[in-house]
Amino acid sequence: MAEKKSDKPARIGGYKPTQELSSGAMGNLWLCHDPSLDRMVVVKQMRETLEENSDAIKRFMREGNILAHLNHPAIIQPYALWKEKDGKLSLSMEFVHGITLRQLLDMCKQPPLWVVMAILYDVLGALGHAHRAGVVHRDLKPANIMIDVDGRVRLLDFGIAHTDNPLNDSEESLTITGAILGTVTYMSPEQTLGEDASPASDLFAVGVIASEMLLGENIFRGENFADTVKRVQKLRVTEKAFDKNIPAGLRKFVLKLLAKKPKNRPLTAFDAANELSEMMKDLPRDLNPYMGMWTAALKSEENSQKDDQFCNPPVYKTSNKSTFILGLLTGAAIAAAAAFLIPFVL
Numbered sequence: 001m002a003e004k005k006s007d008k009p010a011r012i013g014g015y016k017p018t019q020e021l022s023s024g025a026m027g028n029l030w031l032c033h034d035p036s037l038d039r040m041v042v043v044k045q046m047r048e049t050l051e052e053n054s055d056a057i058k059r060f061m062r063e064g065n066i067l068a069h070l071n072h073p074a075i076i077q078p079y080a081l082w083k084e085k086d087g088k089l090s091l092s093m094e095f096v097h098g099i100t101l102r103q104l105l106d107m108c109k110q111p112p113l114w115v116v117m118a119i120l121y122d123v124l125g126a127l128g129h130a131h132r133a134g135v136v137h138r139d140l141k142p143a144n145i146m147i148d149v150d151g152r153v154r155l156l157d158f159g160i161a162h163t164d165n166p167l168n169d170s171e172e173s174l175t176i177t178g179a180i181l182g183t184v185t186y187m188s189p190e191q192t193l194g195e196d197a198s199p200a201s202d203l204f205a206v207g208v209i210a211s212e213m214l215l216g217e218n219i220f221r222g223e224n225f226a227d228t229v230k231r232v233q234k235l236r237v238t239e240k241a242f243d244k245n246i247p248a249g250l251r252k253f254v255l256k257l258l259a260k261k262p263k264n265r266p267l268t269a270f271d272a273a274n275e276l277s278e279m280m281k282d283l284p285r286d287l288n289p290y291m292g293m294w295t296a297a298l299k300s301e302e303n304s305q306k307d308d309q310f311c312n313p314p315v316y317k318t319s320n321k322s323t324f325i326l327g328l329l330t331g332a333a334i335a336a337a338a339a340f341l342i343p344f345v346l
């Protein structure tokens with residue numbers, strides 16, 4: 001993520017930059033203080049070298065525009081898009097105080113099953129909303145998913161997203177013919193073949209992320225770019241690849257997301273979310289009790305302790321049908337024992 005540090009500007013718009021969060025190919029991200037509302041915000045700024053690149057400018061503006069028209073709790077909320085005096089395009093957005101899924105997986109390669117499902121469920125809900133609005137993300141990967149300290153998931157980085165409703169420009173002008181946009185290790189077979197990405201392509205990426213969380217590694221990652229493309233196109237993952245303690249239903253679910261042909265994947269992200277929800281009935285879904293601890297662990301220096309804290313968090317069971325029935329049975333047993341004992345006591 002973060003490469004070399006950029007010079008910190010004194011001001012960006014009305015905000016005061018406090019820290020550089022990331023410096024990527026497209027631009028830098030600054031954590032800033034907004035004195036008018038006394039809150040932290042994030043500003044994404046386009047790289048100077050891209051300023052003359054009209055496709056990059058359009059894509060940057062499109063990211064802001066797409067985000068502004070998606071309103072979902074698991075999709076990052078933009079605040080404003082403007083051009084700085086020095087010409088830099090800037091997009092301000094809500095600050096997610098938390099960690100990326102990449103950071104989480106770097107600390108714990110295989111999170112507990114319920115954590116995996118809770119994250120996937122939220123990602124699928126956000127995608128369902130985006131797809132319904134005609135937006136395909138096209139670059140889903142753990143670095144573009146964040147979980148905040150309240151346990152809420154956010155999809156980020158709609159920088160190369162495609163929309164059915166181009167507001168000013170034709171889509172063609174934003175597509176570099178023959179070029180592969182996005183990260184190939186999470187890309188669908190059809191995208192690696194240069195075909196258009198569809199909602200089903202995002203579902204394949206969710207399948208790659210899911211299999212990475214369950215297997216402890218991204219099995220599509222090859223030795224080099226060509227090898228990875230080959231694996232994405234040819235590697236057939238089977239149920240045997242997964243540990244026996246992973247329920248058969250979940251294995252089948254992930255394999256369906258990873259179907260090579262888009263038509264064999266779930267019909268929609270909402271369908272996939274519903275299917276997952278059925279499997280999560282008796283499991284906790286709220287990541288809130290753990291995120292504070294995990295975020296703090298990430299920032300602490302004691303790396304050795306992280307794995308245990310992350311991979312075996314205490315589970316606070318949420319109430320469900322079985323605990324309710326157990327409660328009823330215990331209550332009935334106590335009442336029966338009392339009824340039996342009372343005549344002897346009196």
Ligand SMILES: Nc1ncnc2c1ncn2[C@@H]1O[C@H](COP(=O)(O)OP(=O)(O)O)[C@@H](O)[C@H]1O
Pocket residue numbers: 001021022023024025026027029042044076093094095096097100143144156157158159
């Ligand atoms: N709103 C945000 N709040 C906190 N961190 C963020 C936010 N947006 C991005 N980041 C951090 O910056 C990184 C890069 O942001 P991203 O939008 O993915 O830009 P890029 O196009 O450079 O990949 C993310 O992986 C995340 O670590």
Ligand SMILES: [Mg+2]
Pocket residue numbers: 143144157
């Ligand atoms: Mg990114």
